[in-house]
Amino acid sequence: MLAAPQNIACSQLQGVGPKTLERLHKINLFRVQDLLFHLPIRYEDRTKISPIRKLKVGEYAAIVGTIIANKVVRYGRSMLYCTLQDISGQLQICFFNFNKQKLQFKLLPGIKLYCYGELRWVGNTPTMVHPEYKILA
Numbered sequence: 776m777l778a779a780p781q782n783i784a785c786s787q788l789q790g791v792g793p794k795t796l797e798r799l800h801k802i803n804l805f806r807v808q809d810l811l812f813h814l815p816i817r818y819e820d821r822t823k824i825s826p827i828r829k830l831k832v833g834e835y836a837a838i839v840g841t842i843i844a845n846k847v848v849r850y851g852r853s854m855l856y857c858t859l860q861d862i863s864g865q866l867q868i869c870f871f872n873f874n875k876q877k878l879q880f881k882l883l884p885g886i887k888l889y890c891y892g893e894l895r896w897v898g899n900t901p902t903m904v905h906p907e908y909k910i911l912a
Contacts, residue, residue, distance in 0.1 A: 781808035821891050828863035830894045830901065837891045838866070838903075839911065842884050857882050859890065866894070866901040868908070887911040 784806055785791055785799050804810055825836040840859035848854045855870045868890055882888070892906030 826863035
């Protein structure tokens, strides 16, 4: 008699070797059913683009905007500030100890960026510090 698919041991799954099996057992995953109900702690929807004006402090969000200005500031360490704008407003993104060749000369005015990060207030300016970003155009 065949076992129900959810009751099959992880060791019987194709592609699961001894190392993977050991890692699964360390987090109490022994059967297929355990794998199916092993859910992430949180889900981040990075596909939903939010208008800058609707962002709230402490909220993680994805935005798309165009760089309208950038500047390098040195207070013992280099910081790159870029001002991003979409149709609803502006915010600043900030990078500490950045690599000049990799960042400063790629993030120029007119470049369109996708950014994901937490919104904070720095002074009186909405800012994302070290957001994950992707150059779109």
